[in-house]
Amino acid sequence: MSTNIAVIFAGGIGSRMNSKALPKQFLEIHGKPILIHTLEKFENHPEIDAIVLATNPDWRDLTEKLLRKHEITKCQWVVNGGETGQESRHKALRAIAADVEDPSDVIVLLHDGVRPLINDALISENIEMARTKGNAITCTKNNETVAVSADETITEVIPRDHIYAAQAPQTFHLDEILALYDLAVEEGETNSIDSCTLMATHGRQLFRVEGPRSNIKITTAEDFYVCRTYFDVLETQQIAGM
Numbered sequence: 001m002s003t004n005i006a007v008i009f010a011g012g013i014g015s016r017m018n019s020k021a022l023p024k025q026f027l028e029i030h031g032k033p034i035l036i037h038t039l040e041k042f043e044n045h046p047e048i049d050a051i052v053l054a055t056n057p058d059w060r061d062l063t064e065k066l067l068r069k070h071e072i073t074k075c076q077w078v079v080n081g082g083e084t085g086q087e088s089r090h091k092a093l094r095a096i097a098a099d100v101e102d103p104s105d106v107i108v109l110l111h112d113g114v115r116p117l118i119n120d121a122l123i124s125e126n127i128e129m130a131r132t133k134g135n136a137i138t139c140t141k142n143n144e145t146v147a148v149s150a151d152e153t154i155t156e157v158i159p160r161d162h163i164y165a166a167q168a169p170q171t172f173h174l175d176e177i178l179a180l181y182d183l184a185v186e187e188g189e190t191n192s193i194d195s196c197t198l199m200a201t202h203g204r205q206l207f208r209v210e211g212p213r214s215n216i217k218i219t220t221a222e223d224f225y226v227c228r229t230y231f232d233v234l235e236t237q238q239i240a241g242m
């Protein structure tokens with residue numbers, strides 16, 4: 001059995017949502033900050049042993065206050081994020097490695113603090129796939145044709161048949177993913193988009209876990225309202241016993 005650790009990123013300042021006064025991870029849905037909804041999914045999952053949270057240093061006090069208020073007891077590390085997402089991920093992975101005996105026995109699930117609609121099955125499937133195949137990338141089927149365009153012209157049209165959006169969690173063995181982040185720094189790379197991109201650019205084989213379209217990341221104001229609607233639907237279903 002592996003030790004399974006959720007690595008949650010909440011270092012954003014809400015620039016794409018125009019919510020800098022209060023970063024989007026702290027906006028409330030159904031009376032609770034989005035970040036807490038996300039953390040509770042991992043807190044309450046029986047296969048998750050611990051959580052590490054990367055936060056923006058300017059918002060660390062509020063974050064720690066919320067962790068206490070909402071009794072997120074599995075959160076063993078809070079680390080200050082870095083200048084880039086890559087640096088934040090690297091710092092969080094290093095914090096875990098410094099504290100565990102055997103990093104090869106640790107599975108890390110890297111997840112966005114602003115993806116609160118993650119569900120139990122997806123967490124379990126990520127862990128199982130990483131155990132059996134080595135890694136797991138949550139993907140959701142893309143239902144539209146993809147057009148590549150850098151200006152007003154479209155330079156490529158990609159048929160949608162085999163196109164997925166890579167989401168999160170993105171799940172790895174700690175020793176392997178940390179070695180890759182170390183290598184990226186040695187190579188002078190500092191701003192890779194995410195772990196699956198880093199793996200792909202280094203020629204590593206990746207394995208897909210199918211996630212629901214509802215597992216959205218709240219990036220823009222529209223995403224916030226879509227996410228809130230999903231929460232409304234889930235609440236109605238619970239009340240109706242569905």
Ligand SMILES: C[C@](O)(CO)[C@H](O)COP(=O)(O)O
Binds near residue numbers: 168219
């Ligand atoms: C990890 C991710 O959610 C995959 O789609 C995404 O790369 C995170 O990107 P962001 O720049 O932190 O929004």
